[in-house]
Amino acid sequence: MADPFATPGDKSYPVTPLGYPARLLEPDQTFESVNRTIEAPLFGKLPGYWLPGFFLVSAMLLMFLVAVTYLIWKGVGIWGINIPIAWGFAIVNFVWWIGIGHAGTFISAILLLLMQKWRTAINRLTEVMTLFAVMCAGMFPLLHLGRPWIFYFVLPYPDTMGLWPQFRSPLVWDVFAVSTYFTVSLLFWYIGLIPDLATLRDRAPGKWQKVIYGIMSFGWRGSARHWQRHQDAYLLLAGLATPLVLSVHSVVSFDFSVAMVPGWHSTIFPPYFVAGAIYSGFAMVLNILIPLRKIYHLEKIIPIRYLNNMANVMLATGMMVAYGYFIEAYMAWYSGDIFERYMMMNRAFGPYGWIFWALMLTNVVIPQLLWNRRIRTSPLGLWLVALSINVGMWVERFVIVVTSLHRDFVPSSWRMYYPTKWDWMVLFGSVGLFLTLLFLFVRFLPMISMTEVRELTGRKEFEQP
């Protein structure tokens, strides 16, 4: 792998024989400097951006609460949905958010098993991004139910009416997949957090902080027996989360592909959805990480070559997604099915054609800039490309959901879908919820794993070429 900051012969950044950077952190890092850098956002002065930023994002959250309250008051009729387009923004947002959640588990579990040590600088932030994104995602199917207060009908519980959920339905699989994903992500995140909470307990300047971090750390004392069990559990959870992360978006794609709607009924959906999920997840990681890295001066712990690594993952998964678009069109033609062929022509040249071409621009054309090393190593350039991918992945779900539905089999049922202001308020409001949680997290919990970065500092053998 070519790395702009680790070239053979450069003494300050030695590389392994395979060309990987041999040193993961900047050369002058010590235990104390690592601890101090990571705790600074928690115990240091509030940066100037925090309060105005928090005001803005919590105003967005307030907008979400208004929109949801009115939705529950009036019903889903306030949205632009109709028959045949019964799935509108709610499902688009659901798939978008759950996709964003995937990068967290990918980084924390799959890269852990592949022993990609560079993940240690970013895994905590991406795990928490997963949790918050899945929280946002999980609300949309419930709100779309129309009567969200009886959502528990989809769970198997001792019902006095003797009812059971229909376990052959992908929508019920979805309930299990998303709730399992949230629970496992939460456990994985918290297990990793316990030793860091102990560090914060021992370093906190105030008494209350000591007490609260002490309770949250369960009285962790870092004994060798504890660490042994901790590492076993952590590794097992990583192993369990690896097939899980691939299964969740596959199950989400079954919601579509098990139906017989042209444009949904396709076997390419599971792998193409998973690739898209990791693609958008990495884009969201970069959109969050690049500003935080700048504000909190984390350049020494998150060197620019980690951003480059993430850009490479985005490039690879982006090519898989582009291949998915191509195969979808090819299969529509090759199937010879008139409904499939019509769907594809209508998608590209019908009334929603301009959205399809916006998708091609934001999700296929603009990400090709990542072939350029200068874009991959420029935080601003990378941030803009990642933003384009985030928009593009949202548009992709809009194209899949709406253009497939709006031309039903019988032309008399054809309708158009136009989002209302309540649709937009819910979409941007959910972004507000996500960012509000993120603001609080950055202030109250360490956004980088202190334990794992300390281990990188202490283990000189990781630096041997």
Add this chain to the structure above:
Amino acid sequence: MSAPSSIYCVSAEFPGHEELIDAVKRAREAGYTRMEAYTPYPVEELPEAFGRGRTAVPLLTLIGGMIWGLGGFFMEWFAMDIGYPINVGGRPYMSWPSFIPVTFELTVLGAAITATVAMIALNKLPQPHHPVFDLPNFERASQDRFFLCIEASDPKFDLTATKAWLETLRPLRVGEAST
């Protein structure tokens, strides 16, 4: 001379994990058996240095995953075949391939919950206080220092002699904690 009953352990403090591993090996050679190390990050060589076997966490996780997975499959079979059978186009009630996604998810969920609970319970956490927290400078065991503690219950333990022996390892500091 036996140890005063109020002493829990004596400790030696080291600046890095290599020194600690070396100290553990030497303590075992010297005949100490009841001791524990406290480190700011996991040191994977330590269980071997102490001569400890594997933990029970993996086996419990396997059992937990199997119980949840089989239980989930049984629940689906019961619901779809006996509890609330729905005839969909004459297809079999026991349509097991469509039960696999939920079975898989519940297996993962059960295994993950078991792994977490097993780790916390076997470690006897939450435990707000422990005698080692009284060791001098112990707050740095979670930051940048590595502690070896020889416990008073060790048959070879002798407060003065053990402390003198720990000094020969050239630690940063030797301390003691009472129960």
